[in-house]
Amino acid sequence: MMKSLLIANRGEIACRIIRTARRLGIRTVAVYSDADAQALHVRLADAAVHIGPSPARESYLLGERIIAAAQESGAEAIHPGYGFLSENAAFAAAVQAAGLIWVGPNPASITAMGLKDAAKTLMQAAGVPTTPGYLGEDQSPERLRAEADAIGYPVLIKAVAGGGGKGMRKVDAAEDFADALLSCQREAASSFGNVSVLLEKWITNPRHIEVQVFGDGHGNVVHLFERDCSLQRRHQKVIEEAPAPGMDAATRAAVCGAAVAAARAVDYVGAGTIEFIADGSQGLRADRIWFMEMNTRLQVEHPVTEAITGQDLVEWQLRVASGEPLPRRQDELAINGWAMEARLYAEDPAKGFLPSIGRLDTFRIGGDCRIDTGVEQGAEISPFYDPMIAKVIAHGADRDAARRRLMAALDDTVIWPLRTNAAFLVRALDNADFAAAKLDTGLIAREGDALMPAERPGDDVLARAAERLVVSATGPVGFRLNAPARRDAEFLLNGAPVTIGFDPLCAVGDLEDTLLTEHGQTWQLRAWRVEGAGGQGAGDGAILSPMPGRVIAVAVAAGDAVRKGQKLVTVEAMKMEHSLTAPFDGIIAELNAREGGQVSEGTLLVRIEPAEA
Incomplete structure (x- = not known):
């Protein structure tokens, strides 16, 4: 058995390889770019070597630097993981030529x-x-079109050097073939440097x-x-x-x-x-x-x-x-038994699954599952690499047991402030056709919006969260004679104003916030303005911007006396105006808003002190 191993990769697969190597008594060496200097795989390994700047083409894709790192660190072998150089024959040959063990074919x-x-x-x-199709060397558009006609539509055009879903086009009719071929070849040239294609019968x-x-x-x-x-x-x-x-x-x-x-x-x-x-x-x-x-x-x-x-x-x-x-x-x-794996990504399904980049301030995956991850709470999701946060793997006696276990783990996942696909995965696992194993590769496309996460949690979830938030800020809630039975409160849900009716008869003291999760979707709920005893509002008169935007009007000055409900500041965001009003009678003790100024979500715009009795 080898004694030392360099892992030419990063993230969860590097961490996963390190765990096995450590169990076998093998010394591990990590490589890292600038962006990964504090990454989990770097800290788990016995040694680590810096190999370049953050972009992969300047670090993880430079085979000569990785080989040099192995020689410098005294590693006997190189494991490529997956992605990057794992299927690069020239790199594998170079590793062997350098006298190192290549952990691969x-x-x-x-x-x-x-x-x-x-x-x-x-x-x-x-x-x-x-699969029935055409693999010939004649790549002329005329020959390819003739072969497609002979196969029968629909057909699939595939780049011969393709992978990861790139360089593929489905063609439903003969008149669409020429345009689809050109599009496929352009993508193949850009991604793989090879415009050759093959044809397959579409299944x-x-x-x-x-x-x-x-x-x-x-x-x-x-x-x-x-x-x-x-x-x-x-x-x-x-x-x-x-x-x-x-x-x-x-x-x-x-x-x-x-x-x-x-x-x-x-x-x-x-x-x-x-x-x-x-x-x-x-x-x-x-x-x-x-x-x-x-x-x-x-x-x-x-x-x-x-x-x-x-x-x-x-x-x-x-x-x-x-x-x-x-x-x-x-x-x-x-x-x-049976096993299922879900790929948990830092991406926003509501925005076309665009990556969600930044710091994982809160990171918890629930349930009883195997978690393969390369990050931890406090880590940064970088724009330079694949935004996968973790793989969640459930094992059960049968398919339904594995499915339910995986769904429970994702349902109880709390990640903030980054957006994730956890709720999307929960809905996919709960889909009737998937649950009944009526599978094909078009299921997600067919279901469409039915798999998209909810825009806001259910009213009962919001009310319970609001009650917890208000009680935590003011202490236990008690009964007060002649007080109304229910209060409407204004909160910020992911920065947007929302009114919630709930039972506690109290006022919020210090400004507070909480995270709430429903079916894998996480929201931040922040106390903003709550009616109650003494007539005070959120944060003892702290008026915050509910969202990023521009201040278009300031109706008061420092030192002014204001009445409850009086308009103070107007913020414009997403072509909508949001007027912020005084939660109680008082004096403008602090004014940070100015007309034309840009503000972030949660910025303190005005602070009101209660008027003296």
């Missing part, structure tokens, strides 16, 4: 499976079923089935069963599970057998995934499942395979790279 295997057209030709020769009810394979340097190849990754958004996996729903023993034997044959065809060593596309219109059938591509690395979703087999795939990688045979024979591997 042979460079020749990476090359053989790196281009989709060449890989499909190789698979056809090995007897692995492939009407597609399911994404993949098989985990493993080979060693002694000629052994096994599979660790299949995963279903059909729940996707724009070709990006959202929720993965193992095993695949509806997979019977005969179909499993055929598909997993084909995956092993594919791995053997390229003398595969290490962890790899054979991806298949299935026509699910008549259930999973061996004659309706076709090879799509091979990923020559560890997959993001590998934990669901670990959960159902009880095997540590990173340990397998390290043992195989050290020259050992596979830890288990095929007949020693079995499926135990």
Whole structure:
């Protein structure tokens, strides 16, 4: 077994590799960019080497710097994780040429499976079923159009060097082919530097089935069963599970057998995934499942395979790279229960899933699940890298048990102030078709707005949060003779004014806020103005801007006497005017607002002191 290992990656996969290496007594070395100087993977490793500025192309994608870091730190081996350089054959060869152990497949295997057209030709020769399509060298628009017409629409145009959902276009009719081809080629040239494409028959009810394979340097190849990754958004996996729903023993034997044959065809060593596309219109059938591509690395979703087999795939990688045979024979591997994984991202579903960047002031994932993460509370989500916060993995006796456990964990997740897709994931898991395992890759697109998080929590959740907030600020609530039975209070919900009716008969003392969560969605509720004893308002007269905006009117001056309800300041935001009024009679003790000034959410604009009796 190797004694020291450099991880040429960052985030959750680096942390996950470090955990296994530490258990095996292997010294670990992390690499980091400027943005990751304080990252969790850097602090977990036994040593760390700085490799450059924050952009990946100036740090994590510079193979020569990573190799130099390994030599400088005395590491014997390099593990690439996934992404970055993990499927770069030239980097793998350079690692080996430097006398280091490469924890991955042979460079020749990476090359053989790196281009989709060449890989499909190789698979056809090995007897692995492939999707009907065109793989020819003639890339003229006329030939491609003729082949598409012969296949029959709809067809799928795919960049041969593509990945991650890029360089793919569905064409529904012949008249749309030319424009779709040009668009696909432009994206392929920009992303991969290769405009060549292949054509495939579009599968009407597609399911994404993949098989985990493993080979060693002694000629052994096994599979660790299949995963279903059909729940996707724009070709990006959202929720993965193992095993695949509806997979019977005969179909499993055929598909997993084909995956092993594919791995053997390229003398595969290490962890790899054979991806298949299935026509699910008549259930999973061996004659309706076709090879799509091979990923020559560890997959993001590998934990669901670990959960159902009880095997540590990173340990397998390290043992195989050290020259050992596979830890288990095929007949020693079995499926135990069901597992599901959700990818928790710092992104805002309400804004087209744009990344949400900044500091994780609050970070808690609930439930009884495995959490693979590279961040912790107080960490920064950087604009330079993928915004995945964590992978949440649930294991149960059956599919519904795993689904409910995963949903419970995400439902109880509290993350602030960054927006996340947790509520979106909860709704996806709770979707009737998903719950019934009626899966295909178009499910999310079809459901659309039904999976989008709520704009605000339910009224009962808001009222309970408001009551807790007011009570925490003023002490226990008691009964007062002749007082009204209910009060309307004004709060800020994520910076926007909201009126809440609730029972406590009291006033807010110091300005306070709280976080409330419903079905994975987190909001900040801040006390702003609450009617009650003494007629005082939020923060003893502190008037805050409810949102970022521009002050368009200031109606008072410092020292002025004001009456309850009198207009003080008007703020404009999103083309709407918001007038802020006095919560009680008093004197303007502090005035920070000026006409034309820009203000942030929560800025103190005016402070009123109660008028003397």
